Amino acid sequence: MSETHQVKGNRLDPWLDSYAARAHGLRASETRSLFAVAARPEVVSLAGGMPNLKDLPLDRLAEATARMIRKDGGRALQYGNGQGLPRLREQIPEIMALEGIAADPEDVIVTTGSQQAVDIITELFIDPGDVILAEAPTYVGSLSIFATYQADVQQVPIDADGIIPEALEERIIRLEKAGRPIKFYYCLPNFHNPAGVTLSEERRPQIIEICRRHHILIVEDNPYGLLGFDGQTYTALKTLAPEDVVYLGSFSKIFAPGYRVGWAVAPSAVREKMKLASEAAILCPSSVGQYSISMYLDGFDWKQQIEEFRGMYRGRRDAMVSALEEFMPMCTWNVPDGGFYVWVGLPEGLDAKDMLPRAVTNLVAYVSGTAFYPGGVAGQDHMRLSFCYPEPVEIREGVRRLSEVVSQDLELVSLFGPTRSLPSGGVVAPAPDQI
Amino acid sequence: MSETHQVKGNRLDPWLDSYAARAHGLRASETRSLFAVAARPEVVSLAGGMPNLKDLPLDRLAEATARMIRKDGGRALQYGNGQGLPRLREQIPEIMALEGIAADPEDVIVTTGSQQAVDIITELFIDPGDVILAEAPTYVGSLSIFATYQADVQQVPIDADGIIPEALEERIIRLEKAGRPIKFYYCLPNFHNPAGVTLSEERRPQIIEICRRHHILIVEDNPYGLLGFDGQTYTALKTLAPEDVVYLGSFSKIFAPGYRVGWAVAPSAVREKMKLASEAAILCPSSVGQYSISMYLDGFDWKQQIEEFRGMYRGRRDAMVSALEEFMPMCTWNVPDGGFYVWVGLPEGLDAKDMLPRAVTNLVAYVSGTAFYPGGVAGQDHMRLSFCYPEPVEIREGVRRLSEVVSQDLELVSLFGPTRSLPSGGVVAPAPDQI
Numbered sequence: 001m002s003e004t005h006q007v008k009g010n011r012l013d014p015w016l017d018s019y020a021a022r023a024h025g026l027r028a029s030e031t032r033s034l035f036a037v038a039a040r041p042e043v044v045s046l047a048g049g050m051p052n053l054k055d056l057p058l059d060r061l062a063e064a065t066a067r068m069i070r071k072d073g074g075r076a077l078q079y080g081n082g083q084g085l086p087r088l089r090e091q092i093p094e095i096m097a098l099e100g101i102a103a104d105p106e107d108v109i110v111t112t113g114s115q116q117a118v119d120i121i122t123e124l125f126i127d128p129g130d131v132i133l134a135e136a137p138t139y140v141g142s143l144s145i146f147a148t149y150q151a152d153v154q155q156v157p158i159d160a161d162g163i164i165p166e167a168l169e170e171r172i173i174r175l176e177k178a179g180r181p182i183k184f185y186y187c188l189p190n191f192h193n194p195a196g197v198t199l200s201e202e203r204r205p206q207i208i209e210i211c212r213r214h215h216i217l218i219v220e221d222n223p224y225g226l227l228g229f230d231g232q233t234y235t236a237l238k239t240l241a242p243e244d245v246v247y248l249g250s251f252s253k254i255f256a257p258g259y260r261v262g263w264a265v266a267p268s269a270v271r272e273k274m275k276l277a278s279e280a281a282i283l284c285p286s287s288v289g290q291y292s293i294s295m296y297l298d299g300f301d302w303k304q305q306i307e308e309f310r311g312m313y314r315g316r317r318d319a320m321v322s323a324l325e326e327f328m329p330m331c332t333w334n335v336p337d338g339g340f341y342v343w344v345g346l347p348e349g350l351d352a353k354d355m356l357p358r359a360v361t362n363l364v365a366y367v368s369g370t371a372f373y374p375g376g377v378a379g380q381d382h383m384r385l386s387f388c389y390p391e392p393v394e395i396r397e398g399v400r401r402l403s404e405v406v407s408q409d410l411e412l413v414s415l416f417g418p419t420r421s422l423p424s425g426g427v428v429a430p431a432p433d434q435i
Numbered sequence: 436m437s438e439t440h441q442v443k444g445n446r447l448d449p450w451l452d453s454y455a456a457r458a459h460g461l462r463a464s465e466t467r468s469l470f471a472v473a474a475r476p477e478v479v480s481l482a483g484g485m486p487n488l489k490d491l492p493l494d495r496l497a498e499a500t501a502r503m504i505r506k507d508g509g510r511a512l513q514y515g516n517g518q519g520l521p522r523l524r525e526q527i528p529e530i531m532a533l534e535g536i537a538a539d540p541e542d543v544i545v546t547t548g549s550q551q552a553v554d555i556i557t558e559l560f561i562d563p564g565d566v567i568l569a570e571a572p573t574y575v576g577s578l579s580i581f582a583t584y585q586a587d588v589q590q591v592p593i594d595a596d597g598i599i600p601e602a603l604e605e606r607i608i609r610l611e612k613a614g615r616p617i618k619f620y621y622c623l624p625n626f627h628n629p630a631g632v633t634l635s636e637e638r639r640p641q642i643i644e645i646c647r648r649h650h651i652l653i654v655e656d657n658p659y660g661l662l663g664f665d666g667q668t669y670t671a672l673k674t675l676a677p678e679d680v681v682y683l684g685s686f687s688k689i690f691a692p693g694y695r696v697g698w699a700v701a702p703s704a705v706r707e708k709m710k711l712a713s714e715a716a717i718l719c720p721s722s723v724g725q726y727s728i729s730m731y732l733d734g735f736d737w738k739q740q741i742e743e744f745r746g747m748y749r750g751r752r753d754a755m756v757s758a759l760e761e762f763m764p765m766c767t768w769n770v771p772d773g774g775f776y777v778w779v780g781l782p783e784g785l786d787a788k789d790m791l792p793r794a795v796t797n798l799v800a801y802v803s804g805t806a807f808y809p810g811g812v813a814g815q816d817h818m819r820l821s822f823c824y825p826e827p828v829e830i831r832e833g834v835r836r837l838s839e840v841v842s843q844d845l846e847l848v849s850l851f852g853p854t855r856s857l858p859s860g861g862v863v864a865p866a867p868d869q870i
Contacts, residue, residue, distance in 0.1 A: 013702075013704030015652055015705055020561050020618075023559045023560070053509060059505060062503075062504035065500055065504055066497040069500055073488075073496065077488050077491065077694070078485060078691070078693050124457075125455055127455045144714075243449065260722075273454070280582075281550065283550045285695065286695040288723070
């Protein structure tokens with residue numbers, strides 16, 4: 001057969017010349033290879049955002065799932081409705097009601113995790129070069145979607161009370177003056193990933209007011225909202241401005257991520273387009289997954305389970321903060337009141353990305369702050385430490401090991417000065433352990 | 436709060452001005468509302484491509500699933516590997532081996548149905564305006580993905596032996612002369628949806644040769660390949676040219692679609708980019724779904740189950756062909772030797788899209804041929820009739836009812852002449868019942 005195709009592409013990838021513009025920057029995180037090492041049992045991983053499922057009642061889940069398949073298997077194994085199982089769309093508003101949000105089942109669309117909802121929203125609104133506003137830092141998984149659609153992500157500073165309203169409006173005005181199309185503001189108001197902070201109640205109406213004034217849609221990503229350690233919840237932006245907000249929820253942190261079931265609640269015209277886009281992409285979400293979750297919500301005390309999750313994660317947060325106090329006085333950190341993450345500031349001159357291989361060698365892993373900025377242009381001075389998955393005793397040992405690495409790097413810096421790596425740009429897919 | 440946003444968008448959709456170019460044409464199929472009616476039990480639906488699951492052993496599946504959750508629940512309920520569960524990636528090549536395809540587990544990527552694989556491939560290769568070659572007609576679900584990425588779908592004529600090689604090369608040369616970038620050839624070589632034909636063994640190396648000569652990637656979509664009614668299989672394009680073909684497989688038709696699990700096997704450089712794109716879009720495929728399917732492949736006689744499916748679908752094909760012979764002598768059709776579909780040609784002057792409301796009123800549904808051409812620019816003279824889901828006696832009754840409508844329309848045409856509707860253009864999301 002003809003060999004003329006050898007002149008195109010290259011030896012490693014004959015299709016190199018064929019990719020779309022959006023695919024050229026797509027590459028693995030530079031730290032991905034490290035995570036293969038970090039997955040070894042002797043390494044304490046403070047990197048992953050995996051929920052801790054050890055307290056789920058597997059035996060009862062097994063029995064209930066078997067009953068569900070016997071009873072509903074003919075439908076659960078079949079294609080389903082593109083918008084999601086009607087019964088599950090009725091149940092989802094009961095979950096949102098715990099945070100005081102009123103949602104109509106008609107406006108709920110079930111997605112393959114809330115990740116797919118971010119993907120669809122971005123697909124619907126972003127032409128290459130369009131602006132997405134986000135917090136600095138922001139969720140790595142959404143950044144990789146935004147990069148896929150060639151968005152210009154404009155990150156606005158946050159403090160202990162979340163995004164700074166004045167900074168948000170100033171940025172908007174500057175972008176408007178430059179004629180830039182701002183498509184939406186992507187925010188994580190509760191127990192922020194990675195920063196651990198929560199947008200204050202006082203600022204919420206201010207943010208809404210700013211976005212309304214400039215006609216900017218808000219995408220409110222809220223996977224952790226029910227995991228406040230004192231049972232506290234916050235007024236959702238969706239509650240304050242139902243017609244201006246696309247709300248994203250997920251079963252991954254309040255039940256289990258393995259079903260890949262999340263949801264969005266959107267103004268009806270946007271929801272209708274989301275449904276069509278989702279049908280184009282995947283036809284329908286998993287029927288088995290939806291029937292399983294619906295069964296769980298009907299047959300289990302899921303509110304009590306969330307209560308138990310809260311207590312478990314609070315204990316892990318406490319273990320991490322104690323260990324930081326004991327071993328890492330040279331660093332700064334916040335004390336989150338919910339969620340999975342502590343955002344740790346390194347001493348002047350240290351570089352979280354450079355340090356990571358040494359940390360893994362010392363049997364502890366984290367995510368460099370650079371993962372939470374597009375192209376890794378900032379964040380070298382921070383690490384995200386997750387306390388969700390390891391046991392408290394492992395958390396303490398992990399922080400102790402990390403403190404050794406920080407101390408060694410501090411010594412190196414005092415001898416040779418700072419050695420910061422340069423940002424590399426491009427689209428970085430999140431490593432599985434960075435979620 | 437400010438009301439300035441009222442000046443943008445419109446009353447029905449305040450965000451109308453914000454959508455990306457790709458979203459503007461996104462709209463529901465005009466026949467979607469009909470399908471709500473067509474779903475009523477008194478209507479015989481010859482429209483949907485839903486597999487018939489009545490013979491799956493639900494009791495045994497229920498028990499095995501319960502055992503799986505007890506044993507592997509901690510992992511099955513958790514996030515997983517972005518490329519797919521390693522065990523399942525080892526099992527998938529065993530399925531492909533039944534068609535004589537050799538696949539390396541390392542080159543398998545598990546997706547949310549093969550629909551997501553088409554989505555990722557299109558995302559990776561298509562800039563707006565790029566050309567995708569396809570058969571005329573082609574699968575409606577892929578057309579809606581191609582439209583989302585603003586591809587120019589160039590459809591090449593087929594005959595009883597599949598795509599016509601000379602027509603394919605002629606089209607390629609014409610497009611090359613016009614300087615148009617051709618990114619891939621999307622094909623359904625076996626038991627075509629909707630046309631029911633199979634690419635002949637003789638033509639397969641010819642197609643490969645043409646695509647190689649012009650350096651065009653082949654996307655081989657093969658959901659029905661194991662459903663040949665005489666147990667026959669055909670040489671995969673992937674077998675003939677492993678480095679030039681992205682192969683797509685699915686559990687939806689050989690087991691059950693409700694898990695939403697499909698797969699792709701791609702040349703390694705392409706596979707690596709597909710994995711990154713999939714992780715960006717959904718993080719990872721459903722762990723529960725993958726563990727369930729892996730358990731099914733390990734614990735059930737899935738080859739025997741496929742054998743039973745073949746027999747069942749053959750019986751339904753026979754029922755449909757007999758009914759067509761009995762009731763529809765005014766139409767033309769092929770006799771498919773596998774898969775789910777018969778492609779029925781209407782008498783001169785009749786319009787399948789126009790006729791559909793009258794058919795539904797007469798309690799029978801089908802998919803108009805227009806669904807299988809981008810923008811509905813052709814296909815008015817054909818209907819896709821599915822024989823997969825209804826019982827043989829229902830198939831016969833459905834064809835009988837349809838023949839009444841065809842006869843009435845023929846009378847109208849003989850009195851008033853043809854009344855063809857105009858194509859409407861834009862991106863049409865497939866109705867759930869058109870899959």
